[in-house]
Amino acid sequence: MDESPLLSNTSNSHNIGLLTNRQRNLTKSHLIDTYNKAYGIFPSFSPFDPEFSPGHCIIDNFSDRFSFNLVNKKEKEINKIHAQELDDMVLRNSSLPHSALVIMDASIKNDIAISISHIHSANHPLTKTVHHALFITSTEAELFAIRCGINQACSIDNVSKIIVVTDSIHAAKKIFASESHPFQLHTTAILHELWEFFNSNCVNSIEFWECPSHLKWRLHHDIDKDSKSFHLIPTFPCKISWDFCKKTNSDDIINQWKMTFQASKGKGKYFLNLLDNNLNPIKPSYTKGGLWLQMFGHSSSLCTHATRAITNHASIGEYQLRFFSRLDFSCPCNNYPIESRRHILHKCKRFNGYWNPRRDTLNHFVMFLIANPNAFAFTDN
Numbered sequence: 001m002d003e004s005p006l007l008s009n010t011s012n013s014h015n016i017g018l019l020t021n022r023q024r025n026l027t028k029s030h031l032i033d034t035y036n037k038a039y040g041i042f043p044s045f046s047p048f049d050p051e052f053s054p055g056h057c058i059i060d061n062f063s064d065r066f067s068f069n070l071v072n073k074k075e076k077e078i079n080k081i082h083a084q085e086l087d088d089m090v091l092r093n094s095s096l097p098h099s100a101l102v103i104m105d106a107s108i109k110n111d112i113a114i115s116i117s118h119i120h121s122a123n124h125p126l127t128k129t130v131h132h133a134l135f136i137t138s139t140e141a142e143l144f145a146i147r148c149g150i151n152q153a154c155s156i157d158n159v160s161k162i163i164v165v166t167d168s169i170h171a172a173k174k175i176f177a178s179e180s181h182p183f184q185l186h187t188t189a190i191l192h193e194l195w196e197f198f199n200s201n202c203v204n205s206i207e208f209w210e211c212p213s214h215l216k217w218r219l220h221h222d223i224d225k226d227s228k229s230f231h232l233i234p235t236f237p238c239k240i241s242w243d244f245c246k247k248t249n250s251d252d253i254i255n256q257w258k259m260t261f262q263a264s265k266g267k268g269k270y271f272l273n274l275l276d277n278n279l280n281p282i283k284p285s286y287t288k289g290g291l292w293l294q295m296f297g298h299s300s301s302l303c304t305h306a307t308r309a310i311t312n313h314a315s316i317g318e319y320q321l322r323f324f325s326r327l328d329f330s331c332p333c334n335n336y337p338i339e340s341r342r343h344i345l346h347k348c349k350r351f352n353g354y355w356n357p358r359r360d361t362l363n364h365f366v367m368f369l370i371a372n373p374n375a376f377a378f379t380d381n
Contacts, residue, residue, distance in 0.1 A: 050195075052184075058191055059176050062198045065205045066176065070169060071212060079215050086209060086217050089163065094123040098160040102149035103219050105167060106141035107227040113141035114227045117149035118219075121159070127152050132230065135244045142168035143186040146175070150190055150206075154197050162197070162206040165220055169210040182243050258283045270312035272341070274362045282362060295366050305369050305376045312341050314376040344375055351375050 050056050058066075069089075071082050093099040104117035115131045129148050133141070146164060153162045166172055175187045175194075197204050211220045261267060261284050274282050274292075282291050289297055292310075296302045308314035317329025317339030331339040333349050344351060345365075351372040369375060 069209045097122045100153040100159045101163050103165045104145040104149045105223045105227045106145045114230045115141050115145035116227050137243045142171040160204050165209045165211050167213045172208045272310040308376040315378045
């Protein structure tokens with residue numbers, strides 16, 4: 001823990017939220033909230049810990065002692081099959097006195113994280129741990145729940161097999177990740193426990209089972225409900241984790257980016273505003289290239305036609321009219337005075353390979369372009 005002072009209720013006159021619009025405009029660089037920066041808890045771990053030393057890593061010495069059982073997303077009935085696999089796993093290990101089943105979950109509500117872990121052995125519940133913390137990320141909460149569960153399981157006498165059931169398998173994989181990441185404070189503690197656990201007996205092992213919350217598997221579903229049913233009102237000063245500070249700054253930047261995209265003229269007045277499957281305007285995102293590229297980024301020709309249509313920068317009469325106002329740019333279908341983008345998408349008889357009244361949705365827009373490859377194409381395409 002660092003020695004910085006605890007949060008106080010006193011308002012800081014230099015807080016970003018108190019800046020006027022004129023002060024914001026005068027600032028030429030990115031704004032960082034010093035309130036978060038001053039009261040954050042920064043990572044405190046040593047890269048020289050034995051767990052990270054070459055030749056001493058868990059993955060180098062005990063690679064056959066841990067395994068991951070993931071959901072097979074290629075199966076048609078994913079939920080039913082994986083729920084049966086979890087039931088079979090519990091049935092196999094419930095009667096074994098040397099197995100410990102750790103089921104854990106974490107949730108965040110109003111910036112309060114709840115981490116819960118239940119431990120079962122020999123078909124009997126042994127311990128239940130509940131922790132809460134403020135201003136941490138979901139990954140930190142999940143890793144802390146795993147850390148507590150493994151710590152409790154390792155303390156049980158004669159346990160040779162630990163089975164961890166979690167809906168955050170991505171957090172569990174970070175335990176064995178070789179690259180540097182901001183959660184190594186927790187992973188170092190977990191690796192230390194596992195090193196002693198593996199080293200104490202050559203048959204000791206650990207398994208990680210993925211259990212998505214939507215599966216509603218009986219044992220995990222009970223904990224998932226517990227984690228979401230707590231209603232805590234903290235009455236004491238709290239510090240902010242380093243990752244929560246970074247997440248808060250990142251969320252502020254992304255929200256500002258989205259608002260700027262929707263409100264400003266930076267995207268151009270001819271930009272085609274499309275809707276998602278829920279009929280909400282599509283917002284920009286950096287995840288997997290954004291929703292637009294997820295739909296048509298796999299094909300160069302489709303991406304080219306979609307870009308021309310969305311920006312209205314295509315070889316159509318509406319675009320050419322902006323440069324040659326005296327020429328005739330009526331639609332070749334002879335039913336419209338100007339070959340406009342809207343006319344092509346909704347009414348033009350030349351492009352009727354696919355028709356749907358909701359062509360303002362991204363899905364139907366892409367289907368239209370696939371069915372009509374000549375739409376928004378230059379004559380030499």
